[in-house]
Amino acid sequence: MPIVFPPTNRSTAELFRRTGELAAQEAWERSGSSAGSPVERTAAAPPPTVPAVPLDQGRPAARRGPRSGTSASRPRIRSAPGRTRSPGTVGPRALLSGGSERRVAGYEQLLAEVARQRSALEDGHRALDRARRALAEREGTLLERELRIRAAEEELDHRRRSIASREKDVQELEALSHRRPLPSLAGAHRVSPPPPPTEDEAGRRPLGSVGPGGPTPPEVAGAPWAIGREMGPALTFLGQRLHRFGDRLPTGNSRLDDLLLGGLPPRSHVVLVGDAFVGKEVALYSFIAEGLRRSEPALLVTANRTSREVARSLGLVMPGFDLAEQRGQVVWVDASGNGTPEGQNRFAPRDPDDTSGLLASLDRAARTAVAASPHGRFRVGFLGLSAVLAHHAERENFQFLQSVLGVLKPLQALAMYALEAGALTEHQVESFLGRMDGAVLFRQDRGRTLLSVKGFGQVATREWVECRATDRELILGSFALERIR
Numbered sequence: 001m002p003i004v005f006p007p008t009n010r011s012t013a014e015l016f017r018r019t020g021e022l023a024a025q026e027a028w029e030r031s032g033s034s035a036g037s038p039v040e041r042t043a044a045a046p047p048p049t050v051p052a053v054p055l056d057q058g059r060p061a062a063r064r065g066p067r068s069g070t071s072a073s074r075p076r077i078r079s080a081p082g083r084t085r086s087p088g089t090v091g092p093r094a095l096l097s098g099g100s101e102r103r104v105a106g107y108e109q110l111l112a113e114v115a116r117q118r119s120a121l122e123d124g125h126r127a128l129d130r131a132r133r134a135l136a137e138r139e140g141t142l143l144e145r146e147l148r149i150r151a152a153e154e155e156l157d158h159r160r161r162s163i164a165s166r167e168k169d170v171q172e173l174e175a176l177s178h179r180r181p182l183p184s185l186a187g188a189h190r191v192s193p194p195p196p197p198t199e200d201e202a203g204r205r206p207l208g209s210v211g212p213g214g215p216t217p218p219e220v221a222g223a224p225w226a227i228g229r230e231m232g233p234a235l236t237f238l239g240q241r242l243h244r245f246g247d248r249l250p251t252g253n254s255r256l257d258d259l260l261l262g263g264l265p266p267r268s269h270v271v272l273v274g275d276a277f278v279g280k281e282v283a284l285y286s287f288i289a290e291g292l293r294r295s296e297p298a299l300l301v302t303a304n305r306t307s308r309e310v311a312r313s314l315g316l317v318m319p320g321f322d323l324a325e326q327r328g329q330v331v332w333v334d335a336s337g338n339g340t341p342e343g344q345n346r347f348a349p350r351d352p353d354d355t356s357g358l359l360a361s362l363d364r365a366a367r368t369a370v371a372a373s374p375h376g377r378f379r380v381g382f383l384g385l386s387a388v389l390a391h392h393a394e395r396e397n398f399q400f401l402q403s404v405l406g407v408l409k410p411l412q413a414l415a416m417y418a419l420e421a422g423a424l425t426e427h428q429v430e431s432f433l434g435r436m437d438g439a440v441l442f443r444q445d446r447g448r449t450l451l452s453v454k455g456f457g458q459v460a461t462r463e464w465v466e467c468r469a470t471d472r473e474l475i476l477g478s479f480a481l482e483r484i485r
Contacts, residue, residue, distance in 0.1 A: 252290030255476035271417045274442025279469030289318035291379035297372045301333040303352040304384030380415035386423035
């Protein structure tokens with residue numbers, strides 16, 4: 001299309017001409033026309049006509065004189081009046097604005113590309129952070145597993161050493177049972193067994209019975225404290241003679257009976273001293289269960305738990321405990337203070353601080369247990385004795401214990417008390433132990449539970465023996481040769 005330039009000076013006209021040629025060339029390249037280039041058509045076309053305008057047209061008369069040396073002397077060229085641009089013509093301002101829009105569009109595309117790259121970079125950083133956190137978590141998990149494996153290896157090594165030590169003890173015990181002297185027992189010598197009974201004596205009393213000459217020991221090969229309830233052949237270790245006592249009564253735990261060389265002396269009063277949950281209660285439950293199996297009624301005094309709770313725990317040790325209770329073989333003194341009503345074979349003092357009511361209930365319960373026993377013997381289990389003694393002065397506690405022993409000692413009662421050492425002072429515990437016939441002490445050392453006996457006369461060892469308590473029994477470790485080490 002033809003381009004019409006406004007009247008101007010020569011340099012401006014040249015600029016407009018070149019701009020028009022560039023715009024025509026770009027339009028031709030976009031349209032793909034083959035009718036000659038726009039420059040050629042522009043050169044062939046006649047040059048645009050610029051009308052001549054008088055220099056003094058429209059100016060005041062005083063300023064119509066000629067000027068020289070400045071831009072004011074240049075004539076101002078104006079468009080001819082009545083001249084308008086055709087609809088198909090393109091002005092230079094439009095051409096210049098079209099190039100700016102293209103540059104702006106290019107800049108916007110570059111900014112969009114930079115934004116996309118920045119977003120991709122941020123996504124990469126976030127992915128790296130997630131991977132780093134995942135690796136840290138995995139590293140922590142691996143470290144925790146390594147610590148657990150090390151702990152398991154240490155536990156396994158400890159168990160191996162324990163098994164090796166027990167195996168050594170068993171081998172030494174087997175050597176003793178086969179009457180082979182051990183190098184470490186150079187000072188031991190065998191005691192000659194008593195002469196065999198005559199035919200008349202053997203006919204008059206059976207083997208193992210108690211007669212004028214004492215119990216007749218059977219020929220049982222083995223260690224003096226071991227296996228069997230009759231007295232075995234005795235050995236002397238370091239000048240001490242060890243054998244089982246035939247008159248002792250079982251505790252319900254065979255390993256504890258071996259430690260005590262047969263069990264508890266008749267009509268003795270024994271206290272179990274230790275922290276909570278070390279095995280005192282289950283040892284006392286086994287003691288009561290053994291008496292019920294031997295048709296000996298049980299008198300149970302509880303001051304820290306209700307009778308129903310104690311009955312449930314006893315049912316784990318002796319599944320037939322509820323039947324024995326229904327037959328009237330169990331007498332309760334419930335001093336827990338939980339409002340347990342009294343009934344048949346059940347007495348309920350007001351609370352653990354009511355010592356006078358507790359003693360009166362104990363006296364009535366003891367007479368009931370004696371009446372239920374065919375031979376007058378019964379067993380007493382006192383749970384929660386610390387709850388009774390903790391709130392009274394030492395003088396009052398002494399009087400209370402004296403009264404309890406005054407009620408039970410004249411009777412054929414075998415009693416066991418559970419006492420928590422932490423509830424009393426050391427002096428009070430020692431004073432209490434001085435009134436008992438024997439004590440079983442518990443303590444904890446480096447995660448292990450240890451047991452030792454005090455009193456009872458002659459025992460297998462008084463060293464600390466490792467033990468472990470479950471809901472049903474107290475398990476004792478090896479102690480056969482502990483005393484001679």
